[in-house]
Structure formats: C-alpha cells, structure tokens
Amino acid sequence: MDIQNIISKITSLKKTLKDSVVIPAHHYIKSDIIAQADIVGDSYKLAKDCSKTHADFILFCGVKFMAEGARLLAKPNQKVLMPTLLAGCPLAEMIDESTACEAYKLISSLCAYEVAPVVYVNSNVALKGFCGKHNGAICTSSNAGKIINTYLNQGKAVFFSPDYNLGINSARILQIPENQIVIVKKDLSLLCKGSIKNARIFLWDGCCYVHKKFTVEHIRKLREQYPNIQIIVHPECDEEVVLQSDFVGSTQTILNTIKDAPEGSIWGVGTEYHFVERMAQNFSNKTILPLKISCCEDMGRITFQNVYESLQSIVQYPEKNRLLYEVTVPIEYYTNAKKAMHNMLSIVEDNK
Numbered sequence: 001m002d003i004q005n006i007i008s009k010i011t012s013l014k015k016t017l018k019d020s021v022v023i024p025a026h027h028y029i030k031s032d033i034i035a036q037a038d039i040v041g042d043s044y045k046l047a048k049d050c051s052k053t054h055a056d057f058i059l060f061c062g063v064k065f066m067a068e069g070a071r072l073l074a075k076p077n078q079k080v081l082m083p084t085l086l087a088g089c090p091l092a093e094m095i096d097e098s099t100a101c102e103a104y105k106l107i108s109s110l111c112a113y114e115v116a117p118v119v120y121v122n123s124n125v126a127l128k129g130f131c132g133k134h135n136g137a138i139c140t141s142s143n144a145g146k147i148i149n150t151y152l153n154q155g156k157a158v159f160f161s162p163d164y165n166l167g168i169n170s171a172r173i174l175q176i177p178e179n180q181i182v183i184v185k186k187d188l189s190l191l192c193k194g195s196i197k198n199a200r201i202f203l204w205d206g207c208c209y210v211h212k213k214f215t216v217e218h219i220r221k222l223r224e225q226y227p228n229i230q231i232i233v234h235p236e237c238d239e240e241v242v243l244q245s246d247f248v249g250s251t252q253t254i255l256n257t258i259k260d261a262p263e264g265s266i267w268g269v270g271t272e273y274h275f276v277e278r279m280a281q282n283f284s285n286k287t288i289l290p291l292k293i294s295c296c297e298d299m300g301r302i303t304f305q306n307v308y309e310s311l312q313s314i315v316q317y318p319e320k321n322r323l324l325y326e327v328t329v330p331i332e333y334y335t336n337a338k339k340a341m342h343n344m345l346s347i348v349e350d351n352k
C-alpha cells in the first residue's frame with residue numbers, strides 16, 4: 001500500500017471510530033504520523049492529558065514506557081494500545097527492579113537521611129513499582145527539579161534513576177553542593193567527593209544515547225558560524241553541553257521558547273532530530289538548526305502501516321478479539337507504579 005493510500009485509510013478508520021479512540025503522540029515521533037495525532041506533547045503533557053480522556057481506546061504513538069504510563073493512569077475500562085511493541089527505550093532498561101532494590105538498601109544503610117526514590121518517567125514499570133513501594137515519585141524532564149526539591153525540603157535524600165544527566169543537571173540548578181552528590185555505578189560502587197553519610201542525592205549512572213551524542217564542539221562550531229545563535233538543549237545532554245548552552249529545558253519548554261522567540265532569531269537545538277526538523281518547518285521565519293542529527297530509532301519504529309493495523313484491529317474488536325497491541329501492566333507492579341505516577345501529579349499540580 002502506498003503512503004497516500006494508508007493515510008486515507010487511517011483517516012477513514014478514525015472517522016468510523018469517532019471519539020472512541022484518541023491518538024496521543026510524543027514530539028519525537030516522525031512528522032507525518034504526528035499529523036494523525038489528537039494530542040502531541042512531551043511525557044508530562046501526554047501523561048496528564050491521557051489521564052483525562054474518556055475514549056475507550058488510547059492508541060499511544062511513543063515508546064513502551066510512555067504507553068505503560070498511560071495504562072497506569074487510564075480508567076479500568078479503557079484499553080491502551082501501541083502500534084508496535086518493538087518501540088522500547090534503552091534508557092528505561094538501564095536499571096532493573098532488583099538492582100534498584102539492592103542499591104536503595106545499600107544507600108539507605110550508609111546515608112544519615114531517609115532516602116526517597118525519584119524515578120524518571122523513562123523507566124520500566126517494575127522500576128516505577130519500586131519507586132511507589134518506597135513512597136517516591138516519578139518525574140519528567142519538565143518537573144525533575146521540583147520533585148527532587150520537594151523531598152530535599154522534607155529533610156530526605158534522593159535516589160535518582162535511571163538518567164544521570166537529568167539528575168546532575170537538576171542537582172546543579174538546585175545548587176546541591178558537590179560533596180553531597182554521589183554517583184551510583186552499575187556494580188553498586190559509590191563515587192563521592194564528600195562523605196556518603198551526608199550526601200543528599202544519589203545518581204544512577206544511566207544515559208540516553210540520543211542526547212549523549214551532542215558535544216561542546218557542536219556548539220562551538222555553530223557559534224562560530226552564527227555569532228547571534230542561541231543554544232537550547234534537553235537536560236538529558238551531558239553537563240558540559242548544558243553549561244555551554246543558553247537555555248535548558250524539556251521538549252515542551254524547547255518548543256515554547258522557540259515558538260515565542262522573535263522572527264529572524266537563530267537557534268541551535270540539542271534534542272531528537274525529528275522534533276527539531278518539525279520546528280524548523282513550522283517556524284520557518286526563524287532559523288532552527290540541530291546541534292547534530294541524532295534520531296531516536298525506537299520512536300522511529302512507529303509507522304503508518306502499524307498505526308493503520310492498530311486502528312483496524314480496534315474497528316474489528318471484539319468480533320476479532322485481537323487488539324494490536326494492547327499494553328498491560330503486571331498486577332504486582334500496578335498499584336505501586338500508579339501511586340508513584342500520582343505522587344508526581346499531586347506534587348506538580350499542588351505546587352502550581
């Protein structure tokens with residue numbers, strides 16, 4: 001089937017399904033698929049909007065952890081689907097539940113403060129379950145600082161996982177002293193410039209391969225070529241890249257900043273390429289350049305063909321009892337993972 005044919009079939013299936021289906025899509029999804037979405041946003045916006053929808057089916061165009069997050073916040077009668085189960089996130093797999101439990105036990109035994117887990121939404125559901133079990137909260141890149149600070153203000157220390165860069169960049173903004181920051185390596189060795197007993201934040205050593213690719217050299221070259229350029233990067237970038245930038249923020253913050261920028265302004269952007277490319281098309285009165293072309297291969301696994309097949313399976317449901325592909329959360333993680341998600345929503349919404 002050619003692309004135009006698939007698009008018209010998707011449009012007609014959506015007309016048939018009316019309000020019974022909603023399609024949320026993350027900013028990093030390819031532009032042509034974004035055009036078919038009902039909600040577009042970063043992880044936080046999508047989690048919040050999905051929790052409010054009344055549609056019977058949520059066809060989530062993003063990676064697996066995002067669809068699992070939507071499942072946690074959905075009503076029991078709603079069904080959450082992904083066009084393909086192959087869209088995972090390597091960052092989300094950088095720590096498993098049993099290692100997190102072991103690390104948490106070790107940290108709690110050495111640190112003088114009660115330890116609260118804060119888990120980045122880019123994590124598997126078992127890790128979210130671990131987080132809720134220990135009264136912690138999920139965070140996204142738009143609210144990591146606020147969530148960490150909430151626990152610090154309660155006199156606790158924080159065990160942050162799985163993304164080191166989001167953790168350290170948030171710690172710098174919160175001005176946590178260097179000697180109170182600990183890196184937790186995969187073999188559970190702890191690196192600290194001060195005493196572990198007095199540490200306030202423990203950072204798991206995970207990373208996102210898409211954002212690790214940006215370097216200070218990319219920024220230097222763009223500044224050389226465009227003296228008036230402003231650099232904005234995602235907090236999953238390395239600390240030295242963030243330090244050389246003019247702005248740092250979540251995908252939604254990047255979008256809002258560039259949308260509101262004056263006509264003719266020039267931007268160098270350090271985040272996923274499909275998103276940068278789309279901003280360049282949508283805001284053609286500004287110059288928007290990637291620091292480097294760095295794509296999320298996992299988001300790229302969502303295609304027109306698999307969106308079409310999912311919609312078709314919904315139309316045929318329940319006669320052909322085969323939804324492509326329903327996302328479920330194992331019962332043993334469900335309650336605690338949901339609690340951790342709700343802890344995030346209440347911290348953020350209560351502090352507005």
Ligand code: SF4
Pocket residue numbers: 028063088089090091092122208209210211272296297298299
């Ligand atoms: S951009 Fe990075 S963190 Fe986001 S889904 Fe892709 S691999 Fe995971």
